[in-house]
Amino acid sequence: MLSIIIAFPKIDDANNMKNALIRNGFEVNAICTTGAQVVSIANELDDGIVICGYRFSDMHYSELNNYLPKGFEMLLIASATKLEECTDNNIVCLSMPIKMHDLLNTLQMMSYNYVRRKKKEKDKPKLRSQEDKAVITKAKLVLMERNNMTEDEAHRYIQKNSMDSGTNMVEMAEMILSLM
Structure with missing residues (x-):
């Protein structure tokens, strides 16, 4: 199952995001306020999506992305000017102010890609010893x-x-x- 971790420096922002996602049928595994918390929780889970802000007290979003385990994707939510600095093609970006419709559509797209990737991995022939x-x-x-x-x-x-x-x-x- 796809895990969702929400990470914002302000706990109120994270809780608001969590409540909005739960109201729309998504299951949120954890909310965090630091990058270290995200990495720790992500290492316990198999794979999923990290919805996060631009900067934490302990690290930048790009550092967090580098520390995430292989099966995790990142959805970065920040101002349009901050998103211009995001050059990593593996990070999905949404600009503030966020529209709930855009967030839900983006999460559905990421979930679909997750399911597709899992199916491909499952169908891949196993290597023989x-x-x-x-x-x-x-x-x-x-x-x-x-x-x-x-x-x-x-x-x-x-x-x-x-x-x-x-x-x-x-x-x-x-x-x-x-x-x-």
Whole structure:
């Protein structure tokens, strides 16, 4: 689930933002007044969005962005003149005074991108270890020697049989090796 951390130097600003988001169906995990608090909470969570102001008592928004864990995105809310200084393309910016409609649309867009990114990561094939690669290669070599297959044919044979039986390629290669 997407985590939202709200961080502004003034606790009243953070609470107002939190209340507005909760009224509009968003779940807020934490509110903070310093960058160190944000980093500490973000390290406990998997990923999410940090909605923050330009400057904290202990750090600047760009420093905070550098300290955030990999799965976090930043939504910077500041005056238009301050936003001109924001050159990082990975930071989403909204200028003050903020319109609730713009904030909600931006958060929905960021949430959509989060879901898309998570789906891509999930669909990405897992890397095989050297041991797994060695088992598959050994099974291919056995098939090539005994059945006069090319390497591509042996690979396809292992792949097809693993899909047909509902096992992964490493397990199928191990079965082939145990049978031969």
